[in-house]
Amino acid sequence: SICLEITRWVICGLIGFLTGLIACMIDIAVEKLAGYKYLAVKQNIEKYTELGGLSISLILWAVLNSAFVMLGSLAVAFLEPIAAGSGIPQIKCFLNGVKIPRVVRLKTLVIKVFGVICSVAGGLAVGKEGPMIHSGAVVAAGVSQGRSTSLKKDFKIFEYFRRDTEKRDFVSAGAAAGVSAAFGAPVGGVLFSLEEGASFWNQLLTWRIFFASMVSTFTLNFFLSIYHGKPGQLSSPGLINFGRFDSDVSSVFIVFRGVLGALFNIINYWLTIFRIRYIHRPCLQVMEAMLVAAVTATVSFAMIYFSNDCQPLGQDNTEEYPLQLFCADGEYNSMATAFFNTPERSVRSLFHNPPGTYNPVTLGVFTLAYFALAVWTYGLTVSAGVFIPSLLIGAAWGRLFGILLSFIASSQSIWADPGKYALIGAAAQLGGIVRMTLSLTVILVEATGNVTYGFPIMLVLMTAKIVGDYFIEGRSRIPGGLYDVHIKLQSVPFLHWDAPPTSHWLTAREVMSSPVTCFNRVEKVGRIVDVLSNTSTNHNGFPVVSDTTENDEPGKICGLILRSQLIVLLKHKVFVERASSRLSQRRLQLKDFRDAYPRFPPIQSIHVSQDERECMMDLTEFMNPTPYTVPQETSLPRVFKLFRALGLRHLVVVDNENRVVGLVTRKDLARYHVGKDGLEELHLAQT
Amino acid sequence: SICLEITRWVICGLIGFLTGLIACMIDIAVEKLAGYKYLAVKQNIEKYTELGGLSISLILWAVLNSAFVMLGSLAVAFLEPIAAGSGIPQIKCFLNGVKIPRVVRLKTLVIKVFGVICSVAGGLAVGKEGPMIHSGAVVAAGVSQGRSTSLKKDFKIFEYFRRDTEKRDFVSAGAAAGVSAAFGAPVGGVLFSLEEGASFWNQLLTWRIFFASMVSTFTLNFFLSIYHGKPGQLSSPGLINFGRFDSDVSSVFIVFRGVLGALFNIINYWLTIFRIRYIHRPCLQVMEAMLVAAVTATVSFAMIYFSNDCQPLGQDNTEEYPLQLFCADGEYNSMATAFFNTPERSVRSLFHNPPGTYNPVTLGVFTLAYFALAVWTYGLTVSAGVFIPSLLIGAAWGRLFGILLSFIASSQSIWADPGKYALIGAAAQLGGIVRMTLSLTVILVEATGNVTYGFPIMLVLMTAKIVGDYFIEGRSRIPGGLYDVHIKLQSVPFLHWDAPPTSHWLTAREVMSSPVTCFNRVEKVGRIVDVLSNTSTNHNGFPVVSDTTENDEPGKICGLILRSQLIVLLKHKVFVERASSRLSQRRLQLKDFRDAYPRFPPIQSIHVSQDERECMMDLTEFMNPTPYTVPQETSLPRVFKLFRALGLRHLVVVDNENRVVGLVTRKDLARYHVGKDGLEELHLAQT
Incomplete structure (x- = not known):
């Protein structure tokens, strides 16, 4: 060990x-x-x-x-x-x-x-x-x-x-x-x-x-x-580096709202539904992606062209590709900087460039255009992340807000640095879109390299989450974050942190799948093959019971066996008759199960002859002898907690006499969801 | 909600x-x-x-x-x-x-x-x-x-x-x-x-x-x-502030050992045992504390007095109390700086003072003296922490090591800053003493304000932990960290992360307390009072069973009730007879239980008359109707996991027929411990 x-x-x-x-x-x-x-x-x-x-x-x-x-x-x-x-x-x-x-x-x-x-x-x-x-x-x-x-x-x-x-x-x-x-x-x-x-x-x-x-x-x-030719100078710990912020922020407590983030999610939700319906052929998807690329270039170009926001070239030349365009000599077009750059660089310059670098109108137009492009882009058939675009949008309008504020309260020096507003805005926008608040705070704090910003960033992210959750989950039926939106659209049995709030009156009896197919300790091979081949019983776990009584009542639980285990057993033909006839046969080992993992062959690929169907299989040795069980009266939140805390996939529901009455799986739990009219059952995809 | x-x-x-x-x-x-x-x-x-x-x-x-x-x-x-x-x-x-x-x-x-x-x-x-x-x-x-x-x-x-x-x-x-x-x-x-x-x-x-x-x-x-008169300048986020390290550390990969830390723990272990045996009267404790204080002052004084390590007074005057003593004018005694300061300041100067500030001999003597003092001090009857002394010892000998190394490899500039060795030494020493590696790394990284140091700090802490664990737990029977030493000496039922490694063959049957006192759904008050008054059955939870059969076999489990609940019920005299006779009686509410929390009255303080002893109490309404149960064959690691994952205090062990056969409590689990000769049972204090 x-x-x-x-x-x-x-x-x-x-x-x-x-x-x-x-x-x-x-x-x-x-x-x-x-x-x-x-x-x-x-x-x-x-x-x-x-x-x-x-x-x-x-x-x-x-x-x-x-x-x-x-x-x-x-x-x-x-x-x-x-x-x-x-x-x-x-x-x-x-x-x-x-x-x-x-x-x-x-x-x-x-x-x-x-x-x-x-x-x-x-x-x-x-x-x-x-x-x-x-x-x-x-x-x-x-x-x-x-x-x-x-x-x-x-x-x-x-x-x-x-x-x-x-x-x-x-x-x-x-x-x-x-x-x-x-x-x-x-x-x-x-x-x-x-x-x-x-x-x-x-x-x-x-x-x-x-x-x-x-x-x-x-x-x-x-x-x-x-x-970069500076071995040993370990100053860029991540792909994105926000640069270091000084720590004299004192009261950047303007609470930005997650509304824009929520808007992003709603638009993207509808767009994704549209895409699922109409753009499902690969060539259409490629064409859409190319269209977006062309439009992005055109929009950028148009904005660079029509803006006349000239800024003097700095001494330090932080911009890598300064475009002069129609500006005077020694000046560059600042709109071009925003577009003519990888987004990471743009974020950094929004955070750190000195006050006065950006024209408010430029920033406003940029925010809107980039917002529209980013919404359209996420969900395209390309590999791409949404973190940086969100940060960029947030940083742009955060900085815009900071500039506007500095017009109002120009005397106070604390309000002077719009870069900090950019940081807060970026946090708010990102928080509004993805809603992973705890790790996000830490990520942003680590990326800025200053713990002092932790508190304002946390407040902003929490506000963004609360506003976003209220705005989206309260008004519409779209789940919280952008990722949750996409998870929901895939209809997978995703288990959230807690049971739905109004589920206390539901018990295991109501949630479980029933009747459940059970096997005997020693079961006929034919029955096992039939059960596994039957597509309507697509469970992956089967309770093993001591002995089914005559009147077809379920027997006492004594174990649980998985579909994958049964398939491996069938493949190696581990039948009772064979074991006694041929002593030389190699015993099935853990290794055989491991080798088959994770792509167990389908049941159809295993040939079982008519003779073999009459054989018996002894499951006692291979089953899990102490599966977790709950009585029928257990409440849904309790079942939920067991699933989450122990990482269960199957929970056997038993009655007073320890007889199997049902089986709870992840899907049974994920089905319940709080909708408009209280608890609802979802339709889940068959995965 | x-x-x-x-x-x-x-x-x-x-x-x-x-x-x-x-x-x-x-x-x-x-x-x-x-x-x-x-x-x-x-x-x-x-x-x-x-x-x-x-x-x-x-x-x-x-x-x-x-x-x-x-x-x-x-x-x-x-x-x-x-x-x-x-x-x-x-x-x-x-x-x-x-x-x-x-x-x-x-x-x-x-x-x-x-x-x-x-x-x-x-x-x-x-x-x-x-x-x-x-x-x-x-x-x-x-x-x-x-x-x-x-x-x-x-x-x-x-x-x-x-x-x-x-x-x-x-x-x-x-x-x-x-x-x-x-x-x-x-x-x-x-x-x-x-x-x-x-x-x-x-x-x-x-x-x-x-x-x-x-x-x-x-x-x-x-x-x-x-x-400090600088409102808004939030630059001291903690009580201790290491100051910011620059991030050009490249290969401070000298792996310090946790040996000194382990030594600290062993000496302290024996010292604590000595204290428990002989210094248990308060006045003796106060006198020991005063003695240590006087000795500390004397040792410090002697070292200041006999050292003649003079350093020029810097321009910036970072030392708050520079002592000239026998040094020339314009110089100060550097040994005095180390002692004549709060430990926090000393740590910071060890980290950040420029190379050449400290004389190697001074540092060596200081390390030894301070080590001895710190070991003696921890465990005194005073409120005190061990973090800073550990850091200080580690920083001192880390810096010493750095200085020695710079003598050997004086040409390479990377080795030049002994402050970084001080940091690594401090981490190693602290890690060797307390062994909380994960949170400690993050704490140290956050305190230094530079994520680049995270990796070396983590390596050092891990090494310190491994060496320390091997050195201590391998050779002697003293548990890992200093805190664990003190926890062990208190003999409390402390549950560790995992079940002891060799406990797979133990089952719930062997671990559980048995026979266990059960109550019926409707139980005679007299019996409840007797059971609660009996000091030998000091359990806090009692299984409730449906009905005990004639031949005194335990009945089927149907709930679990706590000692504290029973006491509140007795105090309010919630008897079946009374409920029917006086309808006007106020129903017992959750509030009554909450008000009694957390200091429920002892059973002796509740007076129950002879008549009342003949009454019956209906526990159905108050018990937990779905307690967690396991079959007798469940292995100890599985029971352990249930306890940790669900935060249980009582786990009912049942047989095939759902009849109660035993009860597992925290104490039953904490009792097993890996000792010299495999698994051992510990003697636990009666808390």
């Missing part, structure tokens, strides 16, 4: 290292590609500014963007549709215990990384941070299992970890490593994993997650510092 | 605010008192340096110190012995679910605060950070219950929260607020609470804990900034 524990640590270290490496790769690739693109467009614009043929520049820009986006979108739409979006809803589901096919395969990772490089380089209103979380999770799943289905390679290592609970633990470490690499926030990563995945607080696991996060941010930091 | 939730938030805000205020008060009081003391001694020394009568100064110093310590020690020894030490072991026990009398009373808080001010001002080798955690917990317990037993005042508010689970939740928030105020580490505080107290991860609770932490650090920061 000490050896196992050491292996776990090694795996977590590897996960952190590889995740950091991937983050580093994405960062460098995006920077290179975007650099070439901006350089080409900039030269083109400069060439044509005097000639007056700027439409050629526009076309060049739009075509370049669309080409990048097309590549990414093609890969996602045709090769691996699950790699679309940020992947955070999928990882949330995975950590929650919902099984989503192909979500942690190597192929998904490759497409995801390629897709995110393309979409960020293609100038879409997206970030590269969200997909890092998914990437970390895939790395974790791959490394911990010691094999890859995509590559058809089994390294014959880490075989012990080939089971659901262990795999999930590692995936949560991977997700944390992803957050850590994306934002340079190892503690935030740990909290993210715990918020989404943990039910039972496990000290050692938390430690390992923390270790993976630390290794990840350190690896990224180390390699980036080498890439 | 929304209203309740808002109340919880308000209470957490209050807890944070009050904890921050107390921290602020302690800080200011210590600074003032220590300032007066040092000023007096300094003037005295300066006066007598030329005259040659320095022994008078020594006596003055020793007397001043002893007087302060005597006051603190008197208060602790005679008024509230539970206020001794840092209080962290007690809070760990409380959060673990062990009930320790008087640990969260207002009186304890007052004595604690007074005691810690006295012992720090008295120059003992102690810190004021540990007691803050206890203080926060007391504040939380007091505020959340809306009344104080010490003041005999009931504010009639927050009555809903008068039960164990709610109170424990608030206390964990209070402990987090305490950590947060002590170290300016809100996230570290949250993690501390979770590490020590959480078993079931609860999103909203974590949020509230975080809120309390944030409010606490913000309050402290705010009031201290006002006190």
